[in-house]
Amino acid sequence: MIEQYQDIIDNCNLYLDALEKIYIESNDTPQGRMISQLKWLRQEAEGERLQLPVKAEYIGTLRHVAVEHGVLMNNATPLWKVYHKRLLNLAKGRLIAKPQYNQKILPLVTYLLTYLPANEAVFRPKLLELQAQMINLHNTLPLKRELFQELGVLFYKSPELAQISNGIQTMEMISEYCFEGVRDLENSPYTMCQRRAVNKPSIAKF
Numbered sequence: 001m002i003e004q005y006q007d008i009i010d011n012c013n014l015y016l017d018a019l020e021k022i023y024i025e026s027n028d029t030p031q032g033r034m035i036s037q038l039k040w041l042r043q044e045a046e047g048e049r050l051q052l053p054v055k056a057e058y059i060g061t062l063r064h065v066a067v068e069h070g071v072l073m074n075n076a077t078p079l080w081k082v083y084h085k086r087l088l089n090l091a092k093g094r095l096i097a098k099p100q101y102n103q104k105i106l107p108l109v110t111y112l113l114t115y116l117p118a119n120e121a122v123f124r125p126k127l128l129e130l131q132a133q134m135i136n137l138h139n140t141l142p143l144k145r146e147l148f149q150e151l152g153v154l155f156y157k158s159p160e161l162a163q164i165s166n167g168i169q170t171m172e173m174i175s176e177y178c179f180e181g182v183r184d185l186e187n188s189p190y191t192m193c194q195r196r197a198v199n200k201p202s203i204a205k206f
Contacts, residue, residue, distance in 0.1 A: 004052055005045040008090050012042035015083040030065040037061035041087065053093035062087060085181055094182045105177050106134050108170050115164045123161065130178065 016038050019031060025039070026032030037059065044050040056063065062084070086096050097105075109131045116124050161167040176182050 002048075003095065004090050004093065005048060005050065007096055008045040008050070008087065009042055011083045011086045011090070012038045012045070015080065015087065016042075018080055018083070030061075033061045034065055037065075038087075041091075052091070054091040059091050062091065082181070089180065089182045095184070097177050097181045097183050101177075101183055102134055105174060105183075106131065108174050109134065112161070112164065112167060112170060112174075115167070116160055120160050130174070134178070 016035060019035055019038070023029065023031035023035060025035040027036070041050070041054075041059070041062070089096055109127060113124065113127055113131070116127070118124075161171060164170075173184065176184070
């Protein structure tokens with residue numbers, strides 16, 4: 001079974017466990033339709049019939065009902081949003097962030113901190129805060145975006161970051177992992193970043 005199938009099954013189970021404590025499956029309510037959608041996704045993943053990425057018309061409830069009817073807002077727990085975002089990303093065929101990959105993303109943060117000027121007073125403190133969050137993180141990805149709104153805005157405008165080789169690309173990868181909960185570490189500059197962060201050689205292209 002491919003990784004995404006098992007992740008879809010696991011997150012459908014978590015989401016269903018939360019929803020079915022409050023709602024029943026029904027076409028008459030958005031919450032009931034969400035339960036039906038999750039059961040269908042789980043069934044297709046269990047049978048390894050789900051074609052990834054999933055066509056939009058097959059996951060209309062997952063894509064729209066939560067937003068339009070506030071399924072995640074009424075009687076919700078914060079983790080509902082996590083399960084929902086994970087499933088949306090999995091349905092797109094993406095790989096989701098997991099605790100065992102945190103040690104691969106941390107060197108990317110260290111890499112940026114290594115080459116940012118020590119006296120940089122705006123972007124650097126936010127990166128240090130993010131680094132501390134990642135070190136203490138367990139299974140709560142994606143992080144709440146509001147915790148680092150400034151970070152998300154600043155990294156596109158930081159002239160210092162633009163001076164670092166692949167600095168913008170690296171920060172985008174960090175942001176996707178931490179705030180969107182997805183990973184592309186297999187095709188990342190992780191290994192090179194790790195070497196540079198430790199050895200601090202001259203900057204060159206990845």
